[in-house]
Amino acid sequence: MSLxxxxxxxxxxxxxxxxxxxxxVVIAYLVECAHHVARRIAMYFPDDxxxxxxxxxxYPNSYADKMMNALCTHPNVGAVLLVSLGCESFNRNRLLAxxxxxxxxxxLVGIQSTGGTGHSITEGKAFVQSALSEIAHVPxxxxxxxxxxxxxxxxxxxxxxxxxANPAAGRAFDKIVEMGATAxxxxxxxxxxxxxxxxxxxxxxxxxxxxxxxxxxxxxxxxIMGHGSFAPGNAExxxxxxxxxxxxxxxxxxxxxxxxxxxxADRPGRKGLYLMDIVPDGEPRFGFPNPNDIWEMNELIASGxxxxxxxxxxxxxxxxxxxxxxxxxxxxxxxxxxxxxxxxNAGKILYDxxxxxxxxxxxxxxxIRVAHGEMTCSESLGHQEFxxxxxxxxxxxxxxxxxx
Amino acid sequence: xxxxLRIHRDDNVLVVKRLIGAGEMMRFDGEELxxxxxxxxxxxxxAEFIPKGGKVIKFGIPIGSATEDIPRxxxxxxxxxxxxYLPTFTLDHEFIGKK
Numbered sequence: 001m002s003l004x005x006x007x008x009x010x011x012x013x014x015x016x017x018x019x020x021x022x023x024x025v026v027i028a029y030l031v032e033c034a035h036h037v038a039r040r041i042a043m044y045f046p047d048d049x050x051x052x053x054x055x056x057x058x059y060p061n062s063y064a065d066k067m068m069n070a071l072c073t074h075p076n077v078g079a080v081l082l083v084s085l086g087c088e089s090f091n092r093n094r095l096l097a098x099x100x101x102x103x104x105x106x107x108l109v110g111i112q113s114t115g116g117t118g119h120s121i122t123e124g125k126a127f128v129q130s131a132l133s134e135i136a137h138v139p140x141x142x143x144x145x146x147x148x149x150x151x152x153x154x155x156x157x158x159x160x161x162x163x164x165a166n167p168a169a170g171r172a173f174d175k176i177v178e179m180g181a182t183a184x185x186x187x188x189x190x191x192x193x194x195x196x197x198x199x200x201x202x203x204x205x206x207x208x209x210x211x212x213x214x215x216x217x218x219x220x221x222x223x224i225m226g227h228g229s230f231a232p233g234n235a236e237x238x239x240x241x242x243x244x245x246x247x248x249x250x251x252x253x254x255x256x257x258x259x260x261x262x263x264x265a266d267r268p269g270r271k272g273l274y275l276m277d278i279v280p281d282g283e284p285r286f287g288f289p290n291p292n293d294i295w296e297m298n299e300l301i302a303s304g305x306x307x308x309x310x311x312x313x314x315x316x317x318x319x320x321x322x323x324x325x326x327x328x329x330x331x332x333x334x335x336x337x338x339x340x341x342x343x344x345n346a347g348k349i350l351y352d353x354x355x356x357x358x359x360x361x362x363x364x365x366x367x368i369r370v371a372h373g374e375m376t377c378s379e380s381l382g383h384q385e386f387x388x389x390x391x392x393x394x395x396x397x398x399x400x401x402x403x404x
Numbered sequence: 405x406x407x408x409l410r411i412h413r414d415d416n417v418l419v420v421k422r423l424i425g426a427g428e429m430m431r432f433d434g435e436e437l438x439x440x441x442x443x444x445x446x447x448x449x450x451a452e453f454i455p456k457g458g459k460v461i462k463f464g465i466p467i468g469s470a471t472e473d474i475p476r477x478x479x480x481x482x483x484x485x486x487x488x489y490l491p492t493f494t495l496d497h498e499f500i501g502k503k
Binding site for chain 1: 406412422445446466468480482486487
């Protein structure tokens with residue numbers, strides 16, 4: 001599949017050279033105590049792309065810090081309003097400096113120093129208003145498809161997920177990589193039993209070992225959490241073996257070579273297919289690695305994903321702040337019930353109305369249209385989900401990003 | 405409408421996308437096969453003869469080994485397919501148990 005005959009994607013050029021497909025004003029609260037003020041400011045702009053993100057914890061956490069810095073300088077973000085209570089431990093000055101250095105309009109409103117809720121809302125609202133008119137004039141630039149980064153997650157899976165939406169997303173990933181762009185899959189917990197297959201796709205043996213280690217880490221972590229989904233012999237819906245069950249999720253990654261492994265908020269170093277290791281390092285400390293689908297999407301976006309593919313069988317309605325989410329529905333019955341939430345009806349494969357390959361083409365086509373500015377279903381419905389909590393990671397080793 | 409779906413070109417099993425009823429007859433290259441019990445959405449049917457010990461391929465990868473000769477058209481499930489992974493997984497469990 002080629003892009004010939006299609007107009008170029010014209011994105012939003014940022015001072016740091018990256019190009020986004022959206023031009024969002026982010027309002028970021030830096031502790032839960034500032035959340036209300038942030039939300040109230042956003043409520044003045046129901047029809048503008050003004051998204052609320054934030055970190056609720058008062059104790060410092062380097063993972064959350066890295067996530068917030070990456071998200072506030074994401075290419076889809078045009079301007080940032082930081083809302084701080086004042087006494088929280090988040091390093092707001094460094095975040096402010098990083099956003100300033102990225103060339104974006106930014107303002108820090110400290111609730112305590114500004115004089116409380118009302119004054120802070122007034123000041124924040126005025127900044128968002130001026131930021132919206134300022135970023136309306138941000139330079140436009142061609143975004144070559146090869147510079148796009150696409151993530152994939154699944155949520156609300158059922159027996160049809162591994163039959164329709166996930167294989168179609170996987171084939172779409174193959175096409176995206178073939179077209180020279182970057183694709184990221186995640187959730188090593190779903191790859192238990194397949195680590196050797198995955199390692200065989202790695203571009204170097206050293207990277208393969210890293211991938212195996214990441215899955216082993218996930219198996220151990222989930223066992224300690226008491227997570228039961230790895231018990232073999234789950235025959236529900238016709239699944240016979242653990243590797244078969246895992247494969248239903250893993251097939252979202254397609255069949256391209258794996259060029260690297262990153263952790264949340266790491267930027268992929270070269271084009272191609274990446275695994276994101278979302279399971280924290282060290283002894284389990286803060287709970288489940290992926291308490292919900294939203295957090296996984298937010299991590300992909302922090303690594304630069306311009307948009308995220310989301311496969312669902314039972315029917316998730318989730319979207320995300322900052323980057324559009326393309327919903328791929330695996331189950332034709334679910335699609336019939338929840339059509340307004342679904343961008344792609346992969347369940348029609350079961351009705352012989354399309355092949356997996358045709359649905360994959362539809363997905364790639366949709367990505368290009370969304371990059372051109374077409375709203376996804378969750379965007380049109382106003383979804384802007386965001387969640388961020390505590391995690392701890394060691395930096396990735398050199399074997400994770402082979403040069404080449 | 406076809407009742408069976410081939411997910412990957414390399415697969416030697418097909419997936420049921422419409423319930424095959426008890427007593428229903430299906431044709432494989434002209435050969436007729438009658439199913440004794442219903443086989444539901446998501447279950448697997450052998451697309452070709454799979455010898456005992458042979459790999460069962462779904463999604464283009466081995467999902468386990470046949471524990472007996474599986475004729476074409478037969479239901480593939482716990483009675484004739486076992487995981488190749490289970491021993492490794494058990495070892496992991498022992499490792500965790502030791503800490």
